[in-house]
Amino acid sequence: MISSAAARSDRSAASSQVIRESPPDAESAHSHAEMTQEQCSHRNNVQSSEQAQVYKVGIYGWRKRCLYFFVLLMMILILVNLGLTIWILKVMNFTIDGMGNLRITAEGLKLEGDSEFLQPLYAKEIQSKPGRPLYLQSSRNVSVNIVNSNNQLLTQLVTGSSGFKAQGKMFEVKSTSGKLLFSADEQEVVVGAERLRVMGAQGAVFSKSVETPHVRAEPFKELRLESPTRSLLMEAPKGIQILAEAGDIQAICRNELRLESKDGEISLDARRIRLMRLPEGKASAGASASGTRQTVYEVCVCPNGRLFLSQAGTGSTCQISNNVCL
Incomplete structure (x- = not known):
């Protein structure tokens, strides 16, 4: 600014000099005018160049305010973003070892507390802490499926509100020592325990035959084999032994009780054999008139196997009182 003022003062002094000097003649005046125009044009060029070199640096006005x-x-957004990031890290409990209840260990992933999976979970092994139970909880059911390389179902285990269902080729239950307790497949069901106990009031119901070497009741309990609507058949190639060491044996039926031996005999060995409610035969008129009334009877057998009682005499009275066999 000082240099421009000095230039203006020099120009004013030069112009005053030009005005004060008077040319002596016309030619000199003409030459002097040409010199004056050249000086003026030179001064204008110098002034325009000086004015062009003076310019302002920076942003001013509304542009400057918008930039600020x-x-x-931007600074406010950066601070808010930094605060939210710190808050998320604090809430989610981000650490070097993991996030929240999830910890990354040398053995794999470790979850502490309750965990919820909204998508399928693929894992090689799932186990709880030593001494802690493992809970699998679902509002509907829990399914465990075993598939092959072609994604075909081989074994399935489903627990739901309707019950427990297992599907597979074979089902086994073993004890801690490795002894087989229960096994089931398409061919047979094996109970490996020393005792099979049925706690129901109606006992065990079998729709087909039952093959067993020994049927025994619990101590001080009764053993009852019953067929309410059909027949009860006990069959063995060598023999059937019915033993009650501290009680009685009762065989009750509605229609007929048959003891049959095709190649052997049936032995009734006891101190007392009682045949209850046997029919009593009636003797003929002549035999009853000659004899006296007695209370001793003889057991008689009809040709069809029916038993009846007949009053005993000096000889056999079965032929006399055989009206039961008719």
């Missing part, structure tokens, strides 16, 4: 506003807004 955007810089301030």
Whole structure:
């Protein structure tokens, strides 16, 4: 600014000099005018060049205010973003070992507390802490499926509100020592325990035959084999032994009780054999008139196997009182 003022003062002094000097003649005046125009044009060029070199540096006005506003807004957003990031890290419990209840260990992933999986979970092994139970909880059912390489179902285990269902080729239950307790497949069901106990009031119901070497009741309990609507058949190639060491044996039926031996005999060995409610035969009129009334009877057998009682005499009275066999 000082240099421009000095230039203006020099120009004013030069012009005053030009005005004060008077040319002596016309030619000199003409030459002097040409010199004056050249000086004026030179001064104008110098002045325009000096004016062109003076310019302002920076942003001024509304542009400057908008720039400051955007810089301030960006700083506020950066601070808010930093605060939210720190808050998320604090809430989610992000650490070097993992996030929240999830910890990354040398053995794999470790979950502490309750965990919920909204998508399928693929894992090689799932186990709880030593001494802690493992809970699998679902509002509907829990399914465990075993598939092959072609994604075909081989074994399935489903526990739901309707019950427990297992599907597979074979089902086994073993004890801690490795002894087979229960086994089931398409061919047979094996109970490996020393005792099979049925706690139901109606006992065990079998729709087909039952093959067993020994049927025994619990101590001080009764053993009852019953067929309410059909027949009860006990069959063995060598023999059937019915033993009650501390009680009685009762065989009750509605229609007929048959003891049959095709190649052997049936032995009734006891101190007392009682045949209850046997029919009593009636003797003929002549035999009853000659004899006296007695209370001793003889057991008689009809040709069809029916038993009846007949009053005993000096000889056999079965032929006399055989009206039961008719």
